[in-house]
Amino acid sequence: KTNIENIGGAVxxxxxxGEGTVWRLTIPLTLAIIQALTVDCGEQRYVVPQVAVLELVFIDGNSTKIEYASGAPVYRLRGKLLPLVRLDRALGLEVGGDQGVYIMVLQADGRRFGLVVDRVLNTEEVVVKALNTRFKDIGLYA
Structure with a gap:
């Protein structure tokens, strides 16, 4: 009951x-359940909406397949340059070692880019709830 009330619902x-019991769970419409990929980056775990993921590419730690164009990291995917965003650097996390990484090829707002993460774990259903208005100006999180 406490968990349902914590998300704005009611029980x-x-x-x-002699007749039985009826349980009613009311969950706010502002919540949604989505399919997401769970990933690790540094010592943290994150989820990425699966609908945005086009494909996954594994790059060995000794690989030199990541190039730089105008100082920005890119990956040549089927002959086209894919801009990369390293999640660890974007979030200010400790950068991993020489182990391999995964490039999650994502499409968002009509743009295609690669999100570099340490590991891709599994898919799961995730409950999405809008952030408190205090966080509306933080552009990195959604």
């Missing part, structure tokens, strides 16, 4: 002796 119970 009610109606019981009639």
């Amino acid at each position: 009610s119970v109606d019981s009639t002796p």
Whole structure:
């Protein structure tokens, strides 16, 4: 009950002796359940909406496949340059070692780019809830 109320919902119970019990769970419409990929970056775990993921590419730690164009990291995917965003650097996390990384090829707002993460774990359903208005000006999180 506490968990439902914490997300703005309600729980009610109606019981009639000899007839049974009815449980009603009310969940706000502002919540959504999406399919997401769970990834690790540094010592942190994140989820990425699966609908945005076009493909996954693994790059060995000794690989030199990441290039630089005008100082920005890119990956040549089927002959086209894919701009890369390293999640660890974008979030100010400790940068990983020489192990391999995954490039999640994403499409968002009509743009295609690669998000570099340490590991891709699994898919799961995730409940999405709008952030508090205090966080509306932070552009990095959604």
